[in-house]
Amino acid sequence: MALDCDFDVIIVNYNGAGVLGAALSSCLAEGVPATSCIVVDNGSRDASQALVRDDFPGVIWIGNPCNAGFARAVNQGLRQARAKLVLILNNDAELLPGALASLSACFAAHPQAAVIAPRLVDAAGAAQNVAAPWPRWWREILPKSLLKRLAPQHFGGRLAQVGEDRTVASVIGAAMAVRRSAVANFGPMDEDFFFYLEETEWCERAWRHGWQVWFCPRASVRHRLGATAKRFEAAARIEFHRSRLLYARKVEGFWAWAFLVLWLPIRTAIDWLAQGILTLASLGALAAARQRFRVYGHLLVWHLRGRPSHLGLPDKCREPEA
Incomplete structure (x- = not known):
């Protein structure tokens, strides 16, 4: 055709x-x-x-x-x-x-x-x-x-x-x-x-x-x-937060970026605690809550560690040496 x-x-x-x-x-x-x-x-x-x-x-x-x-x-x-x-x-x-x-x-x-x-x-x-x-x-x-x-x-x-x-x-x-x-x-x-x-x-x-x-x-x-994203859920979440901060810095400006640097880990911690409480209340019976608890935990650790560049989706090309 x-x-x-x-x-x-x-x-x-x-x-x-x-x-x-x-x-x-x-x-x-x-x-x-x-x-x-x-x-x-x-x-x-x-x-x-x-x-x-x-x-x-x-x-x-x-x-x-x-x-x-x-x-x-x-x-x-x-x-x-x-x-x-x-x-x-x-x-x-x-x-x-x-x-x-x-x-x-x-x-x-x-x-x-x-x-x-x-x-x-x-x-x-x-x-x-x-x-x-x-x-x-x-x-x-x-x-x-x-x-x-x-x-x-x-x-x-x-x-x-x-x-x-x-x-x-x-x-x-x-x-x-x-x-x-x-x-x-x-x-x-x-x-x-x-x-x-x-x-x-x-x-x-x-x-x-x-x-x-x-x-x-x-x-x-x-x-x-x-x-x-489904194959690498926690890693994909990390990539999204990394891109979200990059977008704020490049497009929205310094103050938007500064706000999100503080807010995103706080919101992640709130989500992690909420899913942990839900998992405990259900005695671990809710698989979705357990999965979200694990994913938010990985994401929170990434924020608390200073957002290391090597974490995220696998097999990334290494940045050239300076």
């Missing part, structure tokens, strides 16, 4: 041999040539490379010797890309029929769009979060569930009832399409972010440079939510 739009696809992979094939197959089914599919691998130790070599000849493989992080891997793919439009797709996501054609139409309809997100759905077709407001320090004080109840139009990220294109503050990085000419204007992803909030900072930067970020509901992508 010939595609009427000009797309390259970048898939960042980390030990994703079990899902990578479905992601690539969905791209080929949408008419993307194998030579326009770029897999950037972050030091996988599984059969990912053999899968691509044997089952998807022509796909471009960029192999890192270690886990370089999402932003750095995306930028490696962007340097390889040649198409006007680039889809950044999780290895645990699959394009549904017509997704790329709808995204292409969205770009044509909105010439100032730099980033466009499709609808994200789970295996049953239920909507997942696809958009998010920009992080702000004061929102860390209130529970996210309360914010969604108070202002669902602003804080609700699923947009399940939205049927027309609309602008959003930022999008979820599981599937997002970008206009390469816009990226050339406001710059690639910030590689200081290892995992989490890199796409959020990118979207906010796009807006500051006069570009727009859109949600295109007619394009749909099936996503197996949080596969990496």
Whole structure:
């Protein structure tokens, strides 16, 4: 099937041999040539490379010797890309029929769009979060569930009832399409972010440079939510807090960063104590409470130890010696 739009696809992979094939197959089914599919691998130790070599000849493989992080891997793919439009797709996501054609139409309809997100759905077709407001320090004080109840139009990220294109503050990085000419204007992803909030900072930067970020509901992508985060829950929480502090320092300013440096460990300690009390009250019968108690404990220790850089997700590339 010939595609009427000009797309390259970048898939960042980390030990994703079990899902990578479905992601690539969905791209080929949408008419993307194998030579326009770029897999950037972050030091996988599984059969990912053999899968691509044997089952998807022509796909471009960029192999890192270690886990370089999402932003750095995306930028490696962007340097390889040649198409006007680039889809950044999780290895645990699959394009549904017509997704790329709808995204292409969205770009044509909105010439100032730099980033466009499709609808994200789970295996049953239920909507997942696809958009998010920009992080702000004061929102860390209130529970996210309360914010969604108070202002669902602003804080609700699923947009399940939205049927027309609309602008959003930022999008979820599981599937997002970008206009390469816009990226050339406001710059690639910030590689200081290892995992989490890199796409959020990118979207906010796009807006500051006069570009727009859109949600295109007619394009749909099936996503197996949080596969990496579920495998490394405590480590993923550490990475989120690290990225949250980095975002505050880079985007919100010194005082927002200083507040969060104090507040995040306090909130973590409160959550840890609450889950400990719940675990004791249930005599350990609540598995979810036990798991959250363990995760918050690891996170609290990370804060109390001064947030060491070597803790977090595994197999990270070491920073070069100064």
